Amino acid sequence: MGLQNPTAKEDPRPENELSVFTNRLKMPHIYVILFLFSMVAAITTYFVPAGTYDRISGPEGRTTIDPSSFHTVTPSPTSPTDFMLAFPKGLVSAGSVVFFTFIIGGMFMVLRRTGIIEIAVDTLTRTFTEKSLAIIPVLMIVFSLICSLIGTQELSLVYVPVILPLVIALGYDSIIAAAIALCATTAGFTAGFLNPINTGLGQKLAGLSLYSGLGLRLAAFMIMVVIGILYVLRYARRIKRDPEQSLVYEDDYEKRKLYKTVQSTNRYQATLRQKLASITALLFFGILVYGVLKHSWFMMEMSGLFIIMGIVVGLVAGLSTSEICEGFNDGFKSVLLGAFIVGVARAVAVIMEDAHIMDSIVFGLGQLVGHFPSIFSAIGMFIVQLLFNFLVPSGSGQALVTIPIMAPLADLIGVTKQTAILAYQFGDGLGNILFPTSGYFMATLALAGVKWQKWVKFYLPLFGLWTGTSLIFLIIAQIIQWNG
Structure with a gap:
């Protein structure tokens, strides 16, 4: 659960000329990547005109924008002081995610101290040791259905610490644990046939009947889930045959020692x-x-519950109050890096919001879509939503900013509003487990102990498959002028 591996030298892969060469070419640290993204954002504020939309009351009391109200404002490019403050502001802005990451890490470390996780892992490992691959599709189908019904990808933060010990004990790696949670919830969230967060809110903003167009979304859901399962199974089979094929073989050394109960x-x-x-x-x-x-309930409510849960379960199991406190402390340490990354990543959005160029970017992207050839207009909307997801990795947040613009634009360029909502769903969902600006995603990787760079190497082929699937569905929707 987010364990680091300072002693992995005891279990290295054989070093050769190729490994030495690839080590020299490895990606920079995630802090460096995020710092560079923030610098690019800051430089952009000097070239993109500052502008804003008027905010109005939207569905369910949410604040949205008036699409006809865009106007320029006095430029306020990022100064050196603004840039310096963006990082602590990002930590404050992402406080609920940061706090939740710490609390869930601490709570599960307390549960481990009670011994009940080891007992559960031992029991499940012996049950599934002869059919370990079956656990992957079962869990992914359940997680994807839950996310498509309630729209909370953030539940990955709960799933990963629970399934990580089992996955490791069955002979797989941390990436499999992260993929079961992240890929399943993303497939469910992206297709979202009954998802209130993206489908429901998007349709309300566009003036469509709630959850209309169910058939096409249900087909997209099933195809995306099947593709995700087959992709994860393919990787799982490969590392089952040869554990050293794992992208996190060295990183998982401590976890293999801790959770490998199947041979006991x-x-x-x-x-x-x-x-x-x-x-x-x-x-x-x-x-x-x-x-x-x-x-x-969302992160704050769940955080409070997990604090009480750690204390009560620890006391029932016979831990002293000091042992419970130290358990929380050890858990906090194990997810410190990931929790901090969440706040640092938020600095990109802070810079653009403070300089008043976020709305300008939305306005410009909306204008760009209008210049796409008619048959490719839906694809253009998908690309715009995917790009914007880097800046606002929140389903509801992205809907409230972009749908009031994209929905009326769709009528003008010959795209049905239903198709525009689908383009938003695909663009929002697929980027949520790719871009390092996505808070819950980076926190989930921290809990699994998976570096972002290694996750990207694992996920990019699946991202390509899902993107291709999305484009096919959008082209079909455009051809048939799908309106649910």
Whole structure:
């Protein structure tokens, strides 16, 4: 769970000329990448005219924009002081994600100290040891369905710490654990046949009937989930045959030592207190599901619940208060890098918002779509939404800014509003687990202990497959003038 690997030298891959060469060509540290993105954003503020849209009340009391109100404002390019302050402002702005990352890391470390995670992993590993591949499609189908119904990709933050020990114990790696959660939730969120966050809100903003066009979205959902499952299974089979083919072979050294219970001849025997602690933990997860479904709980509410959960489960299992506190501290340390990255990534958006060029970029991208040939207009909308997702990696946030512009534009360029919403869904969803500006995504990688650079190497081929699938669906929707 976000464990780093300072001692991996004991278990290295054989070094050869090729490995030495590739090590010299490795990508820079994620901090360097994000710093460069922030510099580019700051430089952009000197060339892009400052402008803004008027904000008005939208569906469900959300603030959206008036698409006909764009006007220029006094330029305020990023000064050296503004640039310096963008990073702490980013940490503050992304505070809920940063805090949630720390809390969930701490809570699961407390659960590990109780021993109930090791017991659960031992039991499940022995159950699935002969059919370990089956766990991948089962979990991905469940996670994708949940996300398509309630629209919370952020649940990946809950899934990964739960499944990571099992995945490692079954002979796979941290990327498989991250992929099961991230790829499944992304497929469900992107197609979103009943997703209130992107489909529902987008259709309300465009004046469409809620959840209309279900058939085409359901087809997209099934195809994207199948593609995602087959892709993850292909990688899983490869590293099952040869563990050194794993992209995180060295990084997972400590986790393999910690979770590899499948070869143990001794079964874990739960004490009475551990059994009671397991039941208590399940009750808390039941409360979590109820809160998310019935009361729209999000990160702050879940963070509070996880604090109480760690304390109560720890006490029931027989941990002292000091052991519980140290468990939280160890968990905080294990996800420190990922939590900090979330805030640093937010600096890009902070720079553009403070310089008032975010709306200008939206306006310019909207104008660009209008110049695409008619048959490619829907594809142009997809490209625009994908690019904008780098700046605003939030489904609802992106909808509130772009749909009021794209929906009326669609009528002018011969694209149905239903197709415009689909282009938004595809563009928003696929970038959420690619761009380092996506807070929940970077936090999930931190919990899995996977570096962003290595995830990109794993995900890019699947991103290409999903992008191709999206373009095919958009072309079909454009040809048939799909309107649900």
